[in-house]
Amino acid sequence: xxxxxxxxxxxxxxxxxxxxxxxxxxxxxxxxxxxxxxxxxxxxxxxxxxxxxxxxxxxxxxxxxxxxxxxxxxxxxxxxxxxxxxxxxxxxxxxxxxxxxxxxxxxxxxxxxxxxxxxxxxxxxxxxxxxxxxxxxxxxxxxxxxxxxxxxxxxxxxxxxxxxxxxxxxxxxxxxxxxxxxxxxxxxxxxxxxxxxxxxxxxxxxxxxxxxxxxxxxxxxxxxxxxxxxxxxxxxxxxxxxxxxxxxxxxxxxxxxxxxxxxxxxxxxxxxxxxxxxxxxxxxxxxxxxxxxxxx
Amino acid sequence: xxxxxxxxxxxxxxxxxxxxxxxxxxxxxxxxxxxxxxxxxxxxxxxxxxxxxxxxxxxxxxxxxxxxxxxxxxxxxxxxxxxxxxxxxxxxxxxxxxxxxxxxxxxxxxxxxxxxxxxxxxxxxxxxxxxxxxxxxxxxxxxxxxxxxxxxxxxxxxxxxxxxxxxxxxxxxxxxxxxxxxxxxxxxxxxxxxxxxxxxxxxxxxxxxxxxxxxxxxxxxxxxxxxxxxxxxxxxxxxxxxxxxxxxxxxxxxxxxxxxxxxxxxxxxxxxxxxxxxxxxxxxxxxxxxxxxxxxxxxxxxxxxxxxxxxxxxxxxxxxxxxxxxxxxxxx
Numbered sequence: 001x002x003x004x005x006x007x008x009x010x011x012x013x014x015x016x017x018x019x020x021x022x023x024x025x026x027x028x029x030x031x032x033x034x035x036x037x038x039x040x041x042x043x044x045x046x047x048x049x050x051x052x053x054x055x056x057x058x059x060x061x062x063x064x065x066x067x068x069x070x071x072x073x074x075x076x077x078x079x080x081x082x083x084x085x086x087x088x089x090x091x092x093x094x095x096x097x098x099x100x101x102x103x104x105x106x107x108x109x110x111x112x113x114x115x116x117x118x119x120x121x122x123x124x125x126x127x128x129x130x131x132x133x134x135x136x137x138x139x140x141x142x143x144x145x146x147x148x149x150x151x152x153x154x155x156x157x158x159x160x161x162x163x164x165x166x167x168x169x170x171x172x173x174x175x176x177x178x179x180x181x182x183x184x185x186x187x188x189x190x191x192x193x194x195x196x197x198x199x200x201x202x203x204x205x206x207x208x209x210x211x212x213x214x215x216x217x218x219x220x221x222x223x224x225x226x227x228x229x230x231x232x233x234x235x236x237x238x239x240x241x242x243x244x245x246x247x248x249x250x251x252x253x254x255x256x257x258x259x260x261x262x263x264x265x266x267x268x269x270x271x272x273x274x275x276x277x278x279x280x281x282x283x284x285x286x287x288x289x290x291x292x293x294x295x296x
Numbered sequence: 297x298x299x300x301x302x303x304x305x306x307x308x309x310x311x312x313x314x315x316x317x318x319x320x321x322x323x324x325x326x327x328x329x330x331x332x333x334x335x336x337x338x339x340x341x342x343x344x345x346x347x348x349x350x351x352x353x354x355x356x357x358x359x360x361x362x363x364x365x366x367x368x369x370x371x372x373x374x375x376x377x378x379x380x381x382x383x384x385x386x387x388x389x390x391x392x393x394x395x396x397x398x399x400x401x402x403x404x405x406x407x408x409x410x411x412x413x414x415x416x417x418x419x420x421x422x423x424x425x426x427x428x429x430x431x432x433x434x435x436x437x438x439x440x441x442x443x444x445x446x447x448x449x450x451x452x453x454x455x456x457x458x459x460x461x462x463x464x465x466x467x468x469x470x471x472x473x474x475x476x477x478x479x480x481x482x483x484x485x486x487x488x489x490x491x492x493x494x495x496x497x498x499x500x501x502x503x504x505x506x507x508x509x510x511x512x513x514x515x516x517x518x519x520x521x522x523x524x525x526x527x528x529x530x531x532x533x534x535x536x537x538x539x540x541x542x543x544x545x546x547x548x549x550x551x552x553x554x555x556x557x558x559x560x561x562x563x564x565x566x567x568x569x570x571x572x573x574x575x576x577x578x579x580x581x582x583x584x585x586x587x588x589x590x591x592x593x594x595x596x597x598x599x600x601x602x603x604x605x606x607x608x609x610x611x612x613x614x615x616x617x618x619x620x621x622x623x624x625x626x627x628x
Contacts, residue, residue: 040401041390041401045392115388
């Protein structure tokens with residue numbers, strides 16, 4: 001049925017044989033490999049951007065040493081416990097929050113500058129691209145969080161093996177949850193301007209309600225209730241528990257500054273809080289993939 | 297060497313796409329033979345990019361069917377994607393990676409065999425003359441260099457069909473010629489099927505066959521020469537002492553509609569060489585200069601649509617600009 005009447009004068013046979021054919025459809029292994037390629041690009045871009053690595057530390061340092069020291073002068077802590085020690089896990093969470101959201105925005109930039117298309121037309125499923133983006137953002141945010149650990153001695157937090165392992169695990173979970181959150185919001189955003197609105201609407205409340213810079217134990221009911229809906233609050237609480245364990249904080253200090261999160265009179269066990277973070281992370285990633293893959 | 301097999305590389309039947317009430321593509325049917333360079337020529341907004349997007353499985357057709365490299369776009373999109381290369385109108389490079397890194401990313405995403413990747417990357421990057429710039433960040437490249445790199449990337453995984461959506465749009469004339477040299481060289485070298493869209497008439501000349509598309513429909517399809525021959529009229533351009541009077545006289549004595557060109561008049565007439573002596577004899581307005589031109593693709597377009605491609609562009613752009621769906625899609 002070809003209506004072509006053209007005689008083609010193409011020259012030599014191509015010197016390279018066609019790429020090996022892959023089996024029809026895509027398996028989870030294909031998806032995983034595609035996600036790895038996307039992840040690698042995120043890491044490559046992060047490593048290249050040394051200035052970003054350094055400047056993203058400026059904000060947490062400002063919070064910890066300027067705001068933390070300042071607040072410490074007006075906040076009475078039992079036994080003259082350093083307020084900056086209290087803030088340290090909160091500032092780690094803050095670093096992860098802003099890095100993770102920043103990484104997630106990159107999908108909007110990718111869209112704006114066209115590179116997203118290169119990924120969208122590739123023979124890979126969209127979900128795999130999202131998983132790669134999430135893994136990349138989470139890795140970058142975790143690395144930024146790890147850099148914060150160099151400040152630990154300055155706020156009287158000792159380097160102990162247990163603490164570092166605990167914090168790394170918590171950082172990975174927190175970073176995954178927050179990157180997934182950012183991607184969930186960014187998946188369908190077309191313009192970079194819209195994301196700034198999202199930042200104001202979601203990211204700052206997420207940060208303030210998490211108890212990163214002040215204890216959320218004795219808040220008025222309306223505010224206390226709100227904090228229970230902030231998944232980041234559970235991550236911050238877990239990191240704070242780990243830090244207070246490591247500094248051997250006296251019971252009076254713990255009761256005041258790291259009392260845990262209560263639902264009614266029930267104090268949530270650490271394992272339960274980990275569960276919340278994992279479930280929320282999985283739900284947000286699932287939502288992000290759904291947003292990204294459903295036809296427009 | 298004639299490339300002829302029974303199966304067309306691109307096989308499209310009554311393909312349609314509508315956005316609400318707007319029919320962007322109203323049922324197009326065509327096929328592209330292996331090794332052929334096939335062009336979609338039409339004004340902006342005629343449905344060229346929409347068609348290409350459907351063939352590349354980026355958007356879902358609302359009717360009809362299409363097979364690309366043996367795979368159905370609706371049922372086996374991944375199969376299609378593995379077998380095609382794409383160069384878009386808008387750049388899709390990561391500007392913060394080097395040229396080499398962009399190509400390596402592509403190779404990995406398309407799962408090219410690792411041991412052959414470096415050699416293949418070198419081949420395509422040399423083909424577009426960018427080997428010496430391979431380790432530079434893409435953001436330092438000029439528009440033409442970026443487009444060349446995209447063409448190299450589109451070829452990297454040895455696709456059966458290369459789709460070029462307005463490959464030279466936004467480039468200066470010299471760079472456009474330059475890009476076409478590269479495209480022709482690669483066509484000879486890789487013996488690849490090329491499907492391209494363009495709204496530049498001169499670029500359509502590079503195709504083995506072209507389809508002229510207007511308002512979402514194919515109005516005619518053939519080789520550029522056959523299309524021009526079918527017009528059957530030559531174009532005469534002339535300058536006179538009084539163009540306005542000449543226009544009136546042409547209409548009254550010869551029943552010809554002339555249109556102003558800025559420095560004179562132009563009109564179409566069969567057998568131009570025989571007509572010119574009559575013109576001198578019978579026209580009362582003194583003639584300063586006359587030229588006869590064989591039909592161009594512009595004339596072909598005009599013949600089939602009653603408009604020049606430039607007029608068509610302004611009206612279709614307005615038509616699309618009022619449709620929010622299309623505006624959103626195009627703005628991406």
